[in-house]
Amino acid sequence: MALPTAGLTFDRPTGYVMPLIRAGMIDVERDGRPRGEAPEIAVLADCYQQFDYEGLQRLVMDVACTAAEAITMLAELSPLNQVQILQDFSAQHTVEMAFDKSLKSGDVVWGYIPAMLRPIFQPETKPGMDEVLFEIDEKYGFSASMDFIIALAYFTGAIVHRTAASTGRSAEDTVQVLENRAKVAWAELDTYDNRPYMNR
Numbered sequence: 001m002a003l004p005t006a007g008l009t010f011d012r013p014t015g016y017v018m019p020l021i022r023a024g025m026i027d028v029e030r031d032g033r034p035r036g037e038a039p040e041i042a043v044l045a046d047c048y049q050q051f052d053y054e055g056l057q058r059l060v061m062d063v064a065c066t067a068a069e070a071i072t073m074l075a076e077l078s079p080l081n082q083v084q085i086l087q088d089f090s091a092q093h094t095v096e097m098a099f100d101k102s103l104k105s106g107d108v109v110w111g112y113i114p115a116m117l118r119p120i121f122q123p124e125t126k127p128g129m130d131e132v133l134f135e136i137d138e139k140y141g142f143s144a145s146m147d148f149i150i151a152l153a154y155f156t157g158a159i160v161h162r163t164a165a166s167t168g169r170s171a172e173d174t175v176q177v178l179e180n181r182a183k184v185a186w187a188e189l190d191t192y193d194n195r196p197y198m199n200r
Contacts, residue, residue, distance in 0.1 A: 011200045013055040014186050016047040017062045018179050024150065025157040025171065040150055054195050056149065060133060063152045065185035067113075068120040070159040070178055077166045082121045089159065090114050109148040112136055113155055116148075 010016060023039035047055050068082070071089075075082045090113050116132045119125045127135070137145050156178075164174040190198070 010050070012197055013047055013051050013059040014062045014189075016043055016059055017066055017182070017186075018175065019043050020047075020059075020063065020149070020153045021066065021156050021160070022175060024153040025160065025175075040153055044146060044149060051197055055197065056145070057133075058189070058193060058195065060145075060149050060152065061129070061189055062182075062186055063149055063156065064116055064129065065120065065189065066178065066182040067152050067156040067159070068117050069182045069185060070156050070163065071117070071121075073174075073178060073181065074159055074163045074166070077163065083118060086114050086117055086121070089162075090155070108140065109136060109144055109151050110155075112148060113151060116152070 020040055020043045023043045026039050044056075044059075047059055051058075071082045071085050075085055078085060080088065090110070112132055112135075115127060116129055119129050133145070133148075136148055160171055160174050160178060163169075164171045167174070169177075
């Protein structure tokens with residue numbers, strides 16, 4: 001299977017957002033395979049190789065903002081608001097993983113998704129996004145921080161599938177709509193980002 005970023009080069013970590021989400025949506029058997037063979041892990045490793053730890057710090061914010069935009073797309077089709085969808089969807093997904101035995105030790109980071117995304121919808125919420133990321137890194141280490149980026153990508157993909165089912169669009173069409181809408185948030189993040197890769 002070809003890597004979703006094969007033949008592509010990006011001058012900023014943001015370029016990896018949609019390939020990462022698409023990779024997480026690829027329907028392949030992940031259990032029983034070496035972790036490094038999963039397409040989303042390969043995309044994340046490629047980003048790390050290109051941009052190091054600073055690139056992952058930016059990527060997690062990009063993916064979080066994209067996840068929030070996906071929730072907003074679904075909220076536009078639902079009687080629930082963004083925070084209600086976030087809470088309900090995250091809880092439902094965690095329960096499903098627990099019952100189908102797909103919940104693994106690394107999935108402890110799933111519980112941080114609502115805390116990470118809620119400040120986007122309710123800016124006064126504590127803890128803030130930076131505090132959430134700091135706690136994951138401090139409590140569980142670098143590997144869990146990587147897992148959290150993957151979890152956000154899986155979560156976004158699941159929201160995309162739900163939205164696609166509601167609209168009758170294909171998942172890929174929905175991903176493309178999401179990408180166009182998320183560009184506004186990415187551009188806003190650019191204005192605060194002074195890391196070296198911004199000058200490439």
